[in-house]
């Protein structure tokens with residue numbers, strides 16, 4: 001079977017979207033609106049397709065993403081999305097061909113890492129990706145929380161105000177960037193993201209429903225948090241039984257975060273709250289007088305990270321304590337079985353204000369595959385635990401514990417968006 005795997009052109013786009021929809025088991029034919037949306041969204045120079053006698057049978061695209069890291073800086077990541085191979089062409093190496101090329105180009109460009117949200121867990125480990133952030137979703141039984149339904153709002157001089165989507169578009173982007181500086185694991189939101197999520201840019205022909213939105217303002221009047229939610233308008237026997245679903249809740253300060261949860265939990269008629277994908281250590285359950293009112297409905301990996309430029313990655317973040325650590329990174333995932341871009345032995349000279357990292361000939365403290373470094377980098381996973389799982393090898397006794405002292409973070413990393 002001769003398959004042409006190549007970068008797509010503008011003319012290929014409807015055929016390419018059809019293949020992506022087919023691979024995702026969706027109704028195949030895209031609407032004109034979806035084609036127009038993807039034309040605006042996609043960087044065609046970084047979109048690949050596989051073509052069999054002119055029919056697109058596999059899709060893949062990547063784009064430049066900014067990922068916030070511990071300490072508040074961001075690294076440039078090669079974000080991978082829209083991966084699909086039609087069921088007629090699976091397990092013949094099409095994904096492997098597309099991802100090998102893309103990761104090689106990303107490494108040549110100097111991207112520090114590649115990122116993705118894995119549809120299924122077993123797909124991407126072989127390509128050097130490791131799960132780097134987790135999410136928890138809760139369903140909250142509002143009456144059991146113990147939150148005073150007469151809760152009147154923030155008591156510290158702050159305030160909560162309803163906003164319309166135009167105001168959300170006005171305040172959201174700058175606020176979210178401030179949140180990214182205090183919360184590692186978050187990825188940047190483009191102008192297309194904001195327009196799509198505020199109804200200004202339709203993705204397809206499905207009607208868009210305007211959500212409810214509020215912002216929190218600090219005592220000084222600065223917008224420092226936002227909450228976007230929908231409710232399902234359900235009544236039973238003349239009693240309100242509405243479930244609110246959180247689409248977005250981000251805040252610069254813990255006070256704003258607490259105020260926004262308490263606001264939502266005291267909106268009349270809302271008896272249940274679905275939180276959406278939150279950090280596993282979200283303030284929510286323990287903010288409640290009765291945390292057991294929040295039942296976990298999802299607990300899963302979310303963002304996967306693949307190191308490409310190990311020194312650039314490790315130098316971008318800060319570390320809670322100072323100290324050296326020598327990492328021997330194995331990366332057999334290069335094209336044709338050659339060593340991948342993350343392979344090598346690196347001396348990390350870490351500290352609270354930053355770090356240096358360079359190749360070294362010194363003996364290693366830990367030997368680990370690139371995927372394990374991807375899991376450890378944002379501080380959400382423990383080297384001691386990975387050693388116990390057999391995924392990290394200690395070359396010196398206690399090295400995994402020392403790695404944890406350097407790499408782990410007080411708050412868990414959180415990626416709020418699925419891309």
Ligand SMILES: CC(=O)SCCNC(=O)CCNC(=O)[C@H](O)C(C)(C)COP(=O)(O)OP(=O)(O)OC[C@H]1O[C@@H](n2cnc3c(N)ncnc32)[C@H](O)[C@@H]1OP(=O)(O)O
Nearest residue numbers: 080081082083084085090091092093094095096116119122
């Ligand atoms: C970031 C994102 O976009 S996530 C979305 C991913 N897409 C989907 O899940 C849609 C449905 N699935 C698909 O389209 C395809 O099955 C894909 C894209 C997951 C895999 O594409 P393929 O072309 O079949 O993968 P390829 O042939 O290169 O497989 C490489 C290896 O990974 C393995 N593999 C591929 N997919 C899977 C999977 N879903 N589960 C377990 N192993 C897998 C293959 O068996 C193969 O291993 P081997 O070399 O030991 O035999």
